Amino acid sequence: MKNLIKTIILSVAVLGMSSCTEEKVLDLKPINNILDTDAFTTPAYIAAYMNGVYNAAAVGQYNAVPTSPNGGRGYIWGAAFVEQGEARGEDVVNMATFYEFTYRATYDATTANNVYYWIDGYRLINRCNLMIEGTNEAVAKGIITKAVGDDYIGQAKFLRAITHFELLNYFARPYNFTAGATHPGLPYREVGINTSAELATEAGKPRNTVAEVYNKVIADLNDAEALITTGSGTALSGKVVGKASKWAAIAFKTRVYLQKRDWANVLVEGAKLNGAFALTTDPYAPFVSTATTAPSNTESIFSIQHSAVSNPTVNGALAPILKDRALVCISPILWRDPQWLADDKRREDGKFIYTAAGIKYTNKYYDVTNRTDAAPVIRYAEVVLNMAEAQARLSVANLPAALTLLNSVRNRSLASPGTQAYTAASFTTQASMVAAILKERRIEFLQEGRRWSDIHRLQGDDLAPIDGIPAKVANATPAVDAFVLGNSYVIATPIAAIPGSDRRFLWPLPQLEMNTNPGLGQNTGW
Numbered sequence: 001m002k003n004l005i006k007t008i009i010l011s012v013a014v015l016g017m018s019s020c021t022e023e024k025v026l027d028l029k030p031i032n033n034i035l036d037t038d039a040f041t042t043p044a045y046i047a048a049y050m051n052g053v054y055n056a057a058a059v060g061q062y063n064a065v066p067t068s069p070n071g072g073r074g075y076i077w078g079a080a081f082v083e084q085g086e087a088r089g090e091d092v093v094n095m096a097t098f099y100e101f102t103y104r105a106t107y108d109a110t111t112a113n114n115v116y117y118w119i120d121g122y123r124l125i126n127r128c129n130l131m132i133e134g135t136n137e138a139v140a141k142g143i144i145t146k147a148v149g150d151d152y153i154g155q156a157k158f159l160r161a162i163t164h165f166e167l168l169n170y171f172a173r174p175y176n177f178t179a180g181a182t183h184p185g186l187p188y189r190e191v192g193i194n195t196s197a198e199l200a201t202e203a204g205k206p207r208n209t210v211a212e213v214y215n216k217v218i219a220d221l222n223d224a225e226a227l228i229t230t231g232s233g234t235a236l237s238g239k240v241v242g243k244a245s246k247w248a249a250i251a252f253k254t255r256v257y258l259q260k261r262d263w264a265n266v267l268v269e270g271a272k273l274n275g276a277f278a279l280t281t282d283p284y285a286p287f288v289s290t291a292t293t294a295p296s297n298t299e300s301i302f303s304i305q306h307s308a309v310s311n312p313t314v315n316g317a318l319a320p321i322l323k324d325r326a327l328v329c330i331s332p333i334l335w336r337d338p339q340w341l342a343d344d345k346r347r348e349d350g351k352f353i354y355t356a357a358g359i360k361y362t363n364k365y366y367d368v369t370n371r372t373d374a375a376p377v378i379r380y381a382e383v384v385l386n387m388a389e390a391q392a393r394l395s396v397a398n399l400p401a402a403l404t405l406l407n408s409v410r411n412r413s414l415a416s417p418g419t420q421a422y423t424a425a426s427f428t429t430q431a432s433m434v435a436a437i438l439k440e441r442r443i444e445f446l447q448e449g450r451r452w453s454d455i456h457r458l459q460g461d462d463l464a465p466i467d468g469i470p471a472k473v474a475n476a477t478p479a480v481d482a483f484v485l486g487n488s489y490v491i492a493t494p495i496a497a498i499p500g501s502d503r504r505f506l507w508p509l510p511q512l513e514m515n516t517n518p519g520l521g522q523n524t525g526w
Contacts, residue, residue, distance in 0.1 A: 073316025085449030129192035154227030242305035358480030
């Protein structure tokens, strides 16, 4: 029996729960509860179910009971991927105890942040699978057309793919850790579980290898590209940023291939977006949104939409956490980096930057009252820098192409591009060009959740290697002098770097999961 908007039976094996639970799924515009047997019986109900899948991506449940007003905290695509992805790196500072486990790597297999990343991630994956199966049944019964069904299935496959991939970056070693990426990844779930029989057959499935997960992610994204019609028009102004589109699938493939080190395919996929998207002249434009829509501009490709009635609450939403409650500030490590020019527009106070008591915070998310800021999953600037890095890594002969792409992102933020832009003489080796692109990524995507995936993929890199988790500024408020450019302040990093060989480099699989599915095997050292 297919479950629906009202409740989804969540299995102990898939979701790491100690018992089955019922979970309310809220639409962006909540509708009346629908009986289980009616879930896929009308076009309207099916559309509502798809909206429920998006809401699961935006809000999640975290560790709250379904009726709790302090429920989901944006796990994993509504806010958590930004907050966790930044707090694992060195470019922000944890100001309180809220992200201390993540920031200081003192987590274990029971720590809520990493436990519910896994649990809410697989909750979302299970919903995607139920959506796919229910939609196929509805098409077979003639309730919706195949074209409409394909669109829904493509959107669900997109969300399934990106969620598996996100989890992979936290719970498994990077692709190049072993020859052929044969090391343990995570289970790639493709069956919707809401019956005891499905639970029995799915519970004991082992981890897929990292290579297998990559192959399945790419296959799902290829399907999404082929199937989705929503928001896939050709006009720049006709995109639907808050829904998955074929463009989002293509863009995300550039991220996947970059982390796989398949430079040629980064360029193949990126070229598909030529003319479909463009960098905005104003670098802040991708962060301007309204209470009812995701950002509307030429650069935003896919963002998670929020509203005043559907958001991760003050305990998770981006603006309350990163601005109003001042729980995470910009680290002096990046703020004082000389490659981030002092007159760069991305330092502009009141626009990109919010200053409180002399401490610098991001102002990319600013609606502290209604919490409507969209979470930017992927935008065209990332595609451009992915292509720039791929060009630079392919050969010395490709450095001019890499330079052009790098400058296209950086120049729009420069006070005087004519004199401040990089030139061919700036970087004469592949290593120096890659280093500049990576630094630009840190500046451009500050507080967008991209830092951890770069740290993760650069382990053992040939041109720009990182060993483990970099050293960090001390937990709690940095000195105001640290944010005054031009003085002689010396940055201290008492939180020591963690070697890549250390067990803490990866999050442990949740103990809840290991209790019910020990055959998965815990990450080494945990």
